[in-house]
Amino acid sequence: xxxxxxxxxxxxxxxxxxxxxxxxxxTDHLSIVxxxxxxFRLPVINDITIEDQSHDExxxxxxxxxALSDKTTVTTEEDSEQQGTIPEGSEEQGVxxxxxxx
Amino acid sequence: xxxxxxxxxxxxxxxxxLGLLGTSYAGYTGELxxxxxxxxxxxxxxxxxxxxxxxxxICIQKGxxxxxxxICADIDYDGKLLSVTDMGPIDMSWLEDGDLRIIIRYxxxxxxxxxxxxxxxxxxxxxxxxxxxxxPLERISRTPRWYIENxxxxxxxxxxxxxxxxxxxxxxxxxxxxxxEIYQVLTAKAEDDGMQGIxxxxxxxxxxxxxxGQVTLSQFxxxxxxxxxISASKDxxxxxxxxxxxxxxxxxxxxxxxxxxx
Numbered sequence: 001x002x003x004x005x006x007x008x009x010x011x012x013x014x015x016x017x018x019x020x021x022x023x024x025x026x027t028d029h030l031s032i033v034x035x036x037x038x039x040f041r042l043p044v045i046n047d048i049t050i051e052d053q054s055h056d057e058x059x060x061x062x063x064x065x066x067a068l069s070d071k072t073t074v075t076t077e078e079d080s081e082q083q084g085t086i087p088e089g090s091e092e093q094g095v096x097x098x099x100x101x102x
Numbered sequence: 103x104x105x106x107x108x109x110x111x112x113x114x115x116x117x118x119x120l121g122l123l124g125t126s127y128a129g130y131t132g133e134l135x136x137x138x139x140x141x142x143x144x145x146x147x148x149x150x151x152x153x154x155x156x157x158x159x160i161c162i163q164k165g166x167x168x169x170x171x172x173i174c175a176d177i178d179y180d181g182k183l184l185s186v187t188d189m190g191p192i193d194m195s196w197l198e199d200g201d202l203r204i205i206i207r208y209x210x211x212x213x214x215x216x217x218x219x220x221x222x223x224x225x226x227x228x229x230x231x232x233x234x235x236x237x238p239l240e241r242i243s244r245t246p247r248w249y250i251e252n253x254x255x256x257x258x259x260x261x262x263x264x265x266x267x268x269x270x271x272x273x274x275x276x277x278x279x280x281x282x283e284i285y286q287v288l289t290a291k292a293e294d295d296g297m298q299g300i301x302x303x304x305x306x307x308x309x310x311x312x313x314x315g316q317v318t319l320s321q322f323x324x325x326x327x328x329x330x331x332i333s334a335s336k337d338x339x340x341x342x343x344x345x346x347x348x349x350x351x352x353x354x355x356x357x358x359x360x361x362x363x364x
């Protein structure tokens with residue numbers, strides 16, 4: 001019985017020793033804690049005033065885009081015609097050039 | 103054989119084991135005097151209050167040879183902890199080149215005269231720059247301040263009509279400003295029982311820079327009346343102020359047992 005009490009006391013003392021040493025070790029460190037403020041500036045696009053005008057502009061854009069689409073069709077046709085001729089010429093030129101090199 | 107484990111035997115065995123432990127430690131650290139140095143223990147230092155010591159300084163520098171610019175800050179002492187708050191503000195353009203240096207000069211004092219005498223005597227490495235480690239500068243939860251201005255009027259943080267910080271402000275502020283390497287220089291000052299330390303935070307990476315012209319007024323979702331008032335102005339500029347935190351452990355190992363690795 002006496003031995004058990006001594007063992008309990010010794011164990012308690014050892015635990016306390018470890019705890020106090022650990023606490024002392026961790027709290028003994030100096031440290032610096034900081035909060036740094038950083039700022040930036042950016043231009044803000046005022047899209048609120050533009051909003052009303054932009055509606056009209058948008059409808060204009062739609063009309064323009066419609067007109068452009070017609071033009072585009074024509075252009076495409078022209079292009080297709082040109083594409084039909086130009087590549088032949090280019091091929092011929094290419095052949096000629098290669099022939100010259102040869 | 104049985105008598106070896108009686109009380110006397112155990113005591114002798116314990117002493118022998120402790121001796122072996124000490125020898126092993128000394129052999130491992132390569133210093134035969136290690137047991138003597140360990141017995142001296144560590145010294146007790148505290149930060150010196152700024153009202154007494156005027157050596158405290160916080161400044162920023164672009165590159166190692168750039169001009170140094172002082173910045174304002176609030177300082178608070180709590181024995182082992184030095185809190186530096188409200189530093190700056192520092193313009194984020196300082197971060198663009200990836201060579202920003204934040205310098206913090208502080209002073210500490212040993213709790214007893216013996217400690218500082220030992221510090222001065224041990225100062226074989228004093229004045230040398232020591233690398234402590236790398237820390238990130240991360241955005242803290244403190245509410246950011248923001249303002250929209252046109253050169254004459256200012257709207258934003260503090261206005262009664264605005265309940266909360268617009269989400270766009272949070273999304274514009276980077277979560278982190280990248281990693282900073284920390285270097286420390288310590289010098290013993292025997293004349294006033296104190297030591298001066300310099301902490302240098304060196305920027306190691308460039309944070310994501312916000313592209314210009316991507317912010318529109320409608321993204322702030324402000325109250326209608328305020329929006330109409332602001333939208334009547336031209337040349338609107340947004341300024342955002344965010345807080346970034348860090349914690350730096352001060353290493354005084356060179357003045358304690360074991361010393362610095364040479």
